[in-house]
Amino acid sequence: MNAVLKPETSLRPMQAADLDAVSRIEPTIYPYPWTRGNFKDSLNAGHRCWVYERDGEVIGYAVMMMVLDEAHLLNISIAAPWQGKGYGRSLLAHMMDVGRQHGALHMFLEVRPSNQAALKLYESMGFNEMAIRRGYYPAPNGREDAVLMGAAL
Template identity: 70%
Template sequence: MNALLKPAVTYRPMKKSDLDAVMAIEPEIYPYPWTRGNFSDSLKAGYSCWVCEHEGKLVGYAVLMMVLDEAHLLNISIARACHGHGWGRCLLEHVIGVARGYNGQMMFLEVRPSNKSALALYESMGFNEFSVRKGYYPAANGREDAVLMGLAL
C-alpha cells in the first residue's frame, strides 16, 4: 500500500525576527488584529510564544501566558491560505502540551461567538464554555461578546 503523507509542521519558540512574518498573517485573518507591539510585549514579558512552520515558512503562531498553574491562550492563528490542513488543531495540541509541561492545571481562552470554526475546534478538543464576557471584542457594530472557555489539563 502506498499512502501520501502530508509534510509535517514543526514548532519552535517565537523570536523577535519572526514578527514581520507574524504581522503579515495577523491582519489577513482578524478584522481587529494584534499590533506588532502586542507581540513584542508578549516576548519581552516572557510569555510562551510559538511559531508553526511548514517547509521553512512560518504558517502559524500562538501566545500562551502562564499564571501559577493556569494557562491563558492569548492568541492562536494559522495563515488563511493554510486553513483546512489540521494545523490549527496540531498547534493547539502543541500549546496544550507546553502548558502541561509548565504544570498547568487549566487552560483558558476567549473566542468570538461569530468564529464558528474556532468554537468547533475548541469544543472538539474538550474545551467547555465557562461564561460570556460582554462587549469584550471590538466589532463593526460596536462590541462583540467573548465566550470564555476552559480545559482541564
C-alpha cells in the same frame, strides 16, 4: 511509483526575527489584529510564544500566558491558506502540552461567538463554555461578546 514529498512542518519558540512574518499574517485573518508591538511585548513579558512552520515558512503562531497553575491562550492563529487542514488542531494540542509542561492544570481562552470554526475546534479538544464576557471584542457595529472557555489539562 510516484514519489510525493511530504511537507516538512515544525513547531518552535517564537523569536524576535519572526515578528515580521507573524505581523504580516495577523491582519489578513482578523478585522482587529494584534500589532507587531503586541507580539513583541508578549515575547518580552516571557509569555510562551510559538510559531508553526511549513517548509520553512511561518504559517501559524500562538501566544500563551502562564499564571500560577493556569494557562491563558491569548492568541492562536493559522494563515488563511492553511486553515482547515489540521494545523490549528496540532498547534492547540502543542500549546496544551506546553501548558502541562509548565505546571498548568487548566487552560482558558476567549473566542468570538461568530467564530464557529474555532468554537468547534475548541469543543472537540475538550474545552467547555464557562461564561460570556459582554462587549469583549471590538466589532464593526460596536462590540462583540466573547465566549470564555476552559479545559482541564
